[in-house]
Amino acid sequence: xxxxxxxxxxxDLLHALAAMGHGDELAIVxxxxxxxxxxxxxxxxxxxxxxxxxxxxxSLLPLDDFVESPIAxxxxxxxxxxxxxxxxxxxxxxxxxxxxxxxxxPLPREHFYARAREAFAxxxxxxxxxxxxxxxxxxxxxxxxxx
Amino acid sequence: xxxxxxxxxxxDLLHALAAMGHGDELAIVxxxxxxxxxxxxxxxxxxxxxxxxxxxxxSLLPLDDFVESPIAxxxxxxxxxxxxxxxxxxxxxxxxxxxxxxxxxPLPREHFYARAREAFAxxxxxxxxxxxxxxxxxxxxxxxxxx
Numbered sequence: 001x002x003x004x005x006x007x008x009x010x011x012d013l014l015h016a017l018a019a020m021g022h023g024d025e026l027a028i029v030x031x032x033x034x035x036x037x038x039x040x041x042x043x044x045x046x047x048x049x050x051x052x053x054x055x056x057x058x059s060l061l062p063l064d065d066f067v068e069s070p071i072a073x074x075x076x077x078x079x080x081x082x083x084x085x086x087x088x089x090x091x092x093x094x095x096x097x098x099x100x101x102x103x104x105x106p107l108p109r110e111h112f113y114a115r116a117r118e119a120f121a122x123x124x125x126x127x128x129x130x131x132x133x134x135x136x137x138x139x140x141x142x143x144x145x146x147x
Numbered sequence: 148x149x150x151x152x153x154x155x156x157x158x159d160l161l162h163a164l165a166a167m168g169h170g171d172e173l174a175i176v177x178x179x180x181x182x183x184x185x186x187x188x189x190x191x192x193x194x195x196x197x198x199x200x201x202x203x204x205x206s207l208l209p210l211d212d213f214v215e216s217p218i219a220x221x222x223x224x225x226x227x228x229x230x231x232x233x234x235x236x237x238x239x240x241x242x243x244x245x246x247x248x249x250x251x252x253p254l255p256r257e258h259f260y261a262r263a264r265e266a267f268a269x270x271x272x273x274x275x276x277x278x279x280x281x282x283x284x285x286x287x288x289x290x291x292x293x294x
Binding site for chain 2: 002017060062140
């Protein structure tokens, strides 16, 4: 436990977030996701669902504002144009933390897996809602003052 | 870089701070200290002095309020009752972060080494002021509300 930090931010998750640089991706995935099989680096947060973990992560991680869509989801297999409620919740959370509108990019399932395999880290949660997976692209922290 | 965090809090230092529990000790030491030889776990912050690192650490680490003195310094070899300016600066910083008066416990040099060898981690800085070493004992983060 540390002052001011969300208690879901344990040592390994903090290490991964701080080690990431601009453009690196983090996948937050549900309990059905093949995390251990595809992660370069796996962090488990077994006690929380994906929206709780996303909120903890976004309290520290800036999203990339150099690209149109710094968030990607897994498209619903038979209805690729619908955003499931859990993905809508991801979008609302991210828009709140970033204080700007954000477009979520739905990726075909196999593309999502491919991006997760390339991601800096995969955070596996206890999320049980289907399609409770999200890819985040890290942005920059700007210096204060006129730069 | 992460939002809201002091940039001196790199991945390895964050990991150590978050992994520590109540009563675990952290040593922040100067550039002359035999850190690599005595640390169970060494974190280097080569670009900053000990007061800068202490301020970064205390932005997240609560000090123990179960003990009279959660901070120890290395006593001056020929003048054990004087607190060098760098140790006075440690004390002021800690009192500011904790918002309470704190007693610094000066330890004979060999005792300081012994405590550093037992510490959870040693953070070696670029501090050049002699006696620029401090031991911190981690406290607890209390839940919000009536507990």
